[in-house]
Amino acid sequence: MIEQYRLLEVGEAIQIGDEFQPMFTESWYRISEQRRAMVMSGSHVPHRRKLPSPTGIEAIVCADIAERQRLGVAKYGTTVKDNPLTLKQWLQHAYEECLDQAVYLRRAIDET
Numbered sequence: 001m002i003e004q005y006r007l008l009e010v011g012e013a014i015q016i017g018d019e020f021q022p023m024f025t026e027s028w029y030r031i032s033e034q035r036r037a038m039v040m041s042g043s044h045v046p047h048r049r050k051l052p053s054p055t056g057i058e059a060i061v062c063a064d065i066a067e068r069q070r071l072g073v074a075k076y077g078t079t080v081k082d083n084p085l086t087l088k089q090w091l092q093h094a095y096e097e098c099l100d101q102a103v104y105l106r107r108a109i110d111e112t
Contacts, residue, residue: 017050 054062073079085093
């Protein structure tokens with residue numbers, strides 16, 4: 001499972017376990033000393049805090065989403081974020097997915 005993080009708010013105290021979140025294109029190795037000095041001096045530096053890992057049904061849904069992304073990238077060669085479709089095309093895809101879902105739901109209703 002991929003670990004999730006959130007950026008700390010300005011003024012939020014840094015705690016043990018928080019991780020530095022680089023905000024520049026330079027590698028961590030080139031800027032680490034500068035950032036470390038800023039942390040020691042009390043200057044604001046972007047940090048991230050690990051979010052609690054999902055459990056139960058939520059963990060299963062997260063795993064299903066990750067698997068759908070893997071299959072989608074394998075099939076289409078891109079992620080949803082990087083797909084250049086127009087808003088209208090995205091809405092059309094969503095509409096067609098809803099139609100499919102309606103068919104699946106109707107079949108399940110008829111089987112009960």
